[in-house]
Structures are given as C-alpha cells and as structure tokens.
Amino acid sequence: MSEWMTAEEVMSRLNLKPQTLYAYVSRGRIEARVDEADARRSVYRAADVARLGARKARGRGVAAIAESAISWGEPVLSSSITTVASGKLWYRGEDAERLARSARLEDVARLLWACGDARFPTQDNRIPHGRAQDRMFQALAWRASVSPAMRGRRPEALYFEAAALLDLVVDAAAGGPGEGPIHLRLARAWGCDDEGADLIRRALVLLADHELNASTFAARVTASTGASLAACALAGLAALSGPLHGGIANRVQGFLREARAAGAPAAVAARLSMAAGTPGFGHPLYPEGDPRARALLTAFQPHPDLVELADAVADATAERPNIDFALTALVDYAHLPSDAAFQVFAVARCTGWIAHAMEQASTGMLIRPRARYVGPPPRTSQPA
Secondary structure, three states: OOOEEEHHHHHHHHOOOHHHHHHHHHOOOOOEEEEOOEEEEEEEEHHHHHHHHHHHHHOOOHHHHHHHHHOOOOOOOOOOOEEEEOOEEEEOOEEHHHHHOOOOHHHHHHHHHOOOOOOOOOOOOOOOOOOHHHHHHHHHHHHHHHOOOOOOOOHHHHHHHHHHHHHHHHHHHHOOOOOOOHHHHHHHHOOOOHHHHHHHHHHHHHOOOOOOOHHHHHHHHHHHOOOOHHHHHHHHHHHHOOOOOHHHHHHHHHHHHHHHHHOHHHHHHHHHHOOOOOOOEOOOOOOOOOHHHHHHHOOOOOOHHHHHHHHHHHHHHOOOEOHHHHHHHHHHHOOOOOOHHHHHHHHHHHHHHHHHHHHHHHHOOOOOOOOOOOOOOOOOOOOO
16 A cells, blocks of 8 residues: 555545545644645545544444553643654644754753743752662652642742752763753763764753653653652653663664674664564654654764664665664764763653643643453352
8 A cells, every 4th residue: 555645545445524634634643745746636644544544443432542542542631742743843833853953951941841931040969879870760769759749839839849850860860960051061971072062962852852652651640649740750760761761772772782793784684583673763653754863863973883774774674763773873973871872861851751740730630541451250259
C-alpha cells in the first residue's frame, strides 16, 4: 500500500464525509500534504488512516478505547503544554527546532511553566556524593520528603519552588552548586569548550518536554494525588531511568561499540538476525524522522563511525536517527562523560515534568484508570 492516499480513498476506507475528513486533518489525527503530482489536491498519510480504521473496527467501547490509548494512541489527557504535529515538536505553539537555535533551557522553562519573564535566584544546594544518577535520585528524594504538597496551591505560588527544584537537579548533575546558565554549568563540570557548551544548550532545549511520554505521565499521575513538585519530579526520574526511556543511552552506546568492533553493516545485520532491534533509530511519532535529532545532528559533524552506522541502519531498515542516537553522537563528539546523555535528558525533561505537574494539579482531578481483568474468574463460593 502506498504511504499516501487520496481523499476519495480515505473517505471510502473510513466511510467519511468530506467535512469529517477535513475535521480529522485540522485536529491532527490525519496528516495531509500537497500531492506532488497535482498541487491542487491533497494526499493523506495511510498509517494515520489505518490507525483510525482499526479503532472504528474495534468499536467505541470505553474499555477498548482506553486500552488502545495507553500504547501510542490518542492523548488520554488534555494539555496545553506540548504537542507533536506535522512531524514537528511544539512547545505552547513554538517550534522546538527554532527555539533550539538560540534559546536557553531557562527560557523554555518559563515558556512551559507559563510564568512570563520571572527571574529566579540561584540556590545553595547540598549535593550528595556518588555517581550523577545516584546524586539526582538522592537529592530529589530528600527534597520530596520535606516539600509541601501542591494540592490547593496556585501555579503562581509554585514558580519559585519549581525553579529551585530545577536548580537542584542541575547541581546534582554537575556535582555541586554553580551559577550562570544551566548549559554553561554543565559544560564547566564536564570540561567543554564553547562549542560543546552550545551543543549542550541545544540538546537541553530539544529535550525539555515531549508530550505524554512515560516519565511525564508518571509525573502527572503523582501530581494528581496532590503530591509535592519534588515528588512528581522523582516519579518522572524513576520512569526515565528505564532502558526503554532515558536509560536507552546505554543500549545505543552498546550498539555503537558493536559497530566499531565488527563494522556497521555486520553489526546491523547481526542485530536484525536476532530480532534485537536497532536502538537509537526510528520513532513512532515521527515517521519522517525525529526533528530533535535533525536539529542536533546538523549542528556538528558526528564521528565517521556514527555516520556509517546511521547509513547502515537506513540501508537495512529505512529508519532514521532519533534523539537517543543524536545524544550518543554528541557525547562522543564532545568527549562528555559516558553517562552524560542521561544527565542531559534528566535535567532537560525536569522542566517538562514540572510544567505537567502544575497543569495536572490545577485540574484537581485524580488519575485513576481501571484494569481490564483477564485473570481467573472470582470464586463465588469457598470449597467445602
């Protein structure tokens, strides 16, 4: 099947009227573009049509819709913070790629938190010893144990607490208190030059938020209970640490080591033969390529080994680099610590966790899904 369909094909497949098709497009449920063969017509992404068709075939039972939404489905919560649309990432209507050209993480934090031009003083944080990831967990756990609950507090009352929390996470990543822009504090801790510092800045902006990803959803669930901002950030960090989320950096680095040892084509072929996948490539929300990876990889020249690996994956699978690959390339290029990819991810995404936590808390609603039970039927009587 072609990747794109005509309006007539879509309406026939989904049994739609023209106005309904246009409504789906305007809401971002079906991506449209100008037909290359006829500029007067539009064509529509077949994958979006197939997803909607599968949903219609299942029916609109509450259980079926809710279950499908949990796995790369339609949004399960309303949010005004971030969206993925037309193959791009948008922070409150602003293009994240464009912001990455010059904005700092602090600028994006103010945008996501909707706190205007507020200025926040640097904190004097006491940072525990140990690995960076250990420091982050310990610092957030301590802050969560002493911070007040969010429930009943207005967002304006939480801004300084939000800034202090982000400052704490930055200090934990850097290994101690510091002053100045966040990207420069991390760059100094890692011994980067000006170019490396600017690349860190770009990565932080591109990773600040990503709609309802796993760690953000964990933070929102925590916020829905009325817990503190620090508790929400701690929940987000816990989810981020998993190997299918922010912890994937270790898998991408392992893939790169395989490619350097055996050659990129052989490493890719070996993984595909074992159905092991190619970490760092492809993204369900970006069939045309991850714009965050594009924005970061065009700012520097990755090592030829990484370019060769990307080419080998593209030849074998047609998958393109995602932000996890781009972060690995940045760590390699700028000679950052091996765990810097996770640190950049955690520091950046903390801004998004905070934004979503405040938004969720403002609704006063508890997130409490129901389970669709598939176990043994309940016993109606006890055996004699």
